[in-house]
Amino acid sequence: MRLVRSSKQKPGTGKSRELTGWKACATKNVVPLLLAIGIALGCIGTPVVGATLEIQITPKVSGDVLQPASFRYQTSAGETFSITRVSYVVSDFELQRDDGSWLEFSNSVAWLDFDQNRDSMRLESIPPGVFRSIRFLVGLNTKMNHADVAKFPAGHPLNPNLNGLHWSWQGGYIFMALEGLWRNAGGQLDGWAYHLARDTNAVRITLAAPLEINNETKVELDFDLATMLNAPVPLSFGKDGSSTHSRDGDPISAALARNLTGAFRVHHISALTDAEIAIAHPKPLYLPARFTPYEFKMSATFPIPDLPHDNPLTVERVELGRTLFFDKRVSINNRQSCADCHSPDKAFTDGRRTARGAEGDLGARNSMPLFNLAWKREFFWDGRAKSLRDQVLQPIQNPVEMHQSLTNLVKKLGEQGGPPDAPDYSALFTAAFGAPEITAEKISLALENYLLTLTSYDAKFDRVMQGTEKFTDEEQRGFELFSTEYDPRRGQYGADCFHCHGGPLFQSQAFANNGSDGAFADLGREKVTGKASDRGKFAVPSLRNIALTAPYMHDGRFRTIEEVVEHYSTGVVRSETLDPNLAKHPDGGVPLSEADKRALVAFLKTLTDERFLAGTTAITVEK
């Protein structure tokens, strides 16, 4: 049996992370999708034996489709609130045959996310027949919940880099993350974050659903958030608390688990007509007859990244990309290479508040560090580039950056008789792409190859994890603060950093308003999505190598890590898009003693990866 996430994404967009057929993760075996039908190519794949059931789950509120980030909902206590995140895992699907026995799809699992438009999944290879009900787990069984997360392939719903639901250093997944904002009794904006987790809170849902499965059938389920927050146990953010992390004995998680049992309903059953079909991996572009596969190295604790299948990492392509990265001719006046704003000795940043272009123009935003980009799917502070190959060409052309037209760039690099030390691009392109022609596309593919190879995973922190080094007492205290929530009602007084900077990568793929401003000079993510609910949101950066990437924030406003810590303790400004995980804290932020602030800074300094710096500096010398 396979459970396949159907694709909502248009064919041919970005990387192929929707291509996810898998077998039970009990075997941790990944079976590449057999039924791969490329709409764009118009070809038909091999049909699988048996029938298919598509299950679509739509988040609703009292029967109406959920309106994201809209202050239109009320708790039973009369509190007005919005819902900004509905993200959860469902697993262990079973269908009840007409004779009462159950057909198990063992270890089937799907990740559903309102924001990511992931709402459906497929059960395949079903023996045709009549079924009377369906049941599944919201959450995961114990075995799956504690599987080795670094082993899940890139597109697997339990890959933590994909779903952002892994419970960081505590182990296990958040089964369901519900977040939003609410107005408290004083009329002030406040955050709420209900994270249902832990083995005992996995809830089995059983629904009567008369199904005659012959070929392709679709069952549409409603997931009613009004029930979730209200029935039979009404929750009030003010009275019951605005956050839960499902620690033992927590009444909110108990109420959520109780309410969950009645929150799913069968909305509609139909024959599947809307043929939503997964996309095949695209074929490698311009792969030469002979090439050397590049060994992509990372920590064994990192999730498996979704490396591009149409741009395989090869030693030759990486070498070309690296050459281009350090070539000043990429800029209009031959004065600036990529490395000028992304200097390897500063973890690929420039130490400036905002970037300075080839012609001396100042940009609006802080140069971003370049490492562990293989675990990102959107680039720039506002995520306007959906791939690195798309991203790399933008600073080259940007008038306040390198200000070079692509036509001119291609022409310049192909010129014979350039500077005496000029690289032999003809040879480099031939080795990388099988032909000497230089094109903007190939430049972007080579740079993408190179940037993906910048992995940082050997800081003191990692060596402590491996048992070869030890934290000082202060660093250890800092780590505890970092990875503990701030939730006085449950007796937790951490600094609550891990919600956004969790996991071994210390980053997430989210965009968040971190309370830097109340009025926004830079609209951030809103400029890309056009949604007011994205106002003032910027990419959540990695905290690895943070000691080297000053100044901080999207506009470089903070000079030191101490200032950053102070911001999250006393400087957070409330606004309508403030991240719920920050909005739930007291005014200003998480109260921290001076000793604890120092401990946090001491811990953050253990994230510096000297090996990464040495390795990348060596490249500069080599060049």
Next chain:
Amino acid sequence: MKIFFRILIFIAFKAYADGDPQVSSWFTMDSANFAQIYRNDAAKQSGMTETTWSNGRNSQSQPAYCGIQEVLSSANWIYVRSTGLGSQIMGPWLNGRFPNLPTDQHFIFAIPRHPKAQTAGRFNPLGEIGMFVDGVRMFDASDALSYSTQYGRDADPRAGIGQGDRVWNRDAYVNESRTFDASMGHQQQWGTYHYHAEPVALRYLLGDHVDFDAGSKTYHESGAAPVKHSPILGWMHDGYPVYGPYGYSNPTDPASGVRRMVSGFTLRNGENGADDLSQSGRTSLPAWEAREHNRSTALQSFETGPNVSPMYPLGHYLEDYAYLGDCGRVLGKDFDLDELNGRWCVTPEFPNGTFAYFTTIDAGGRPVYPYNMGRHYHGNPVGRLIRAIGEPVTTNFVNQANLSLTAAVPQPKTSTLTWNNGTGSYEPK
């Protein structure tokens, strides 16, 4: 929270879930959570917990984890590292007026893997008698105080009267339970949290027929008929298990249904074949106690206890109980548990049979004597707290949160992905 572990061998969580119950029975679900207390009734009412606390005498200035932090094993021993703090929210004690607060005890407890029945020297010092599976220490039925004929009252260290005569020993549950929290736990002056009677919160966490009332935050024996054998609640110093109150009706037949195990003790009130101390005065020991000390039941004048009165009601002392086996009743027919509070039986974990202790409660779900163990062990009590482990061990469980501070991650430390043009995918090397 200074818990530093040396990891010798790391075995994944799965590996210990099967096989030996001495390895697998430990309650580790909350091991990565910080222990919490309610300081007083108002805090409990409003749900305000604390992870650090101090009252001058006992101080927990850094958060400490709940209970079991590591389970290690060798051929002959199980070693358990624990903070000694409960997984449930502990406290309040006497609405915050109890002078002691619990603290991280960071101890190592060693349990023999191959318990042997004791043949000689039955009397053993008591006090701590075992370890509950949540890493909280198990104390015996007495509160270490006894009647003093010289002073004509119970010993009271605060009044300068030390231990007493140790003839009429006070029942901890009867005399101290007002200082227990809802979990039946409290701590002595050194901050050692412990249970004297049935660990009701632990039983709730283990799903042993206990309900939790979220409104009053109290635990109650479930009203439903018990349908499953109780889980292992702990291990005695002699290496034998302690179960919850429900065992098989027929000790050797797992298909015989389950029921509450009936204690072998009865008050010396003239009923059930026992003598009547309210008539005779506390002038004789029960037969089981005389056997214990290899003496006669008759007491000399300087050993007699106070007459039964409202101040010294029957049940005030452990010696107020008679063993039914000494009263013409038959073990296995009229009652279930011997004078050690156990029996030889089969259990879910020991299908071939074991000696097993059972925590005792009455029909109303309240603890009854002898609670967890009578006045001596069935086996040789070589289990004890130790300072360091002196032999190579296998790590069966380690708190992942602690692991992240000092311990190992899977080998190798790095992994590699390489493009394979044949399969058209990136593959681990």
